[in-house]
Amino acid sequence: MDEREDCPYRVILRMEIRPDAAEEFERTWRAVGELIAREPANLGQVLTRDVEHPGVYYVVTDWTDEQGFRRFERSEAHVGHRRRLAPYRTGGEMAVTRVVHDLRGPRA
Incomplete structure (x- = not known):
């Protein structure tokens, strides 16, 4: 995809999650x-977890x-x-x- 009007509108959320709540957060998300x-x-x-900061997640939504x-x-x-994700x-x-x-890339 190149620069065009039909390119998606992308929202990127950075979420800091309580260390004891990662598993439940992932299920709820x-x-x-x-x-x-x-x-x-x-x-x-897409939900991703930062490998260097385990309590940090990124949500990329188009x-x-x-x-x-x-x-x-x-x-x-x-x-x-x-509200469901706030806790x-x-x-x-x-x-x-x-x-x-x-x-x-060629594998996409």
């Missing part, structure tokens, strides 16, 4: 993620466009998802981005 994947504007998401993401972000469903979190931040270039 997966359940929440399966619900988010049903959102019409959602293109998919959306068709900003409008679709913002509609979801303001929804009651999203408020409920955040595990100690901090974090969100970056809202537009994919400019997506270069894939």
Whole structure:
């Protein structure tokens, strides 16, 4: 994928998770993620764990466009998802981005 209007709208969340809650957080995130994947504007998401900082996770989620993401972000469903994940979190931040270039290797 190259720089075009149809490149996804990508949201990257950095989440700091209590050390004693990692396993339960991962289970809860997966359940929440399966619900988010049903959102019409959602293109998919990935949960990753930082290998140098085990309590840090990144969620990368792609959306068709900003409008679709913002509609979801303001929804009651999203408020409920955040509530389910809040007990595990100690901090974090969100970056809202537009994919400019997506270069894939031969194994992709």
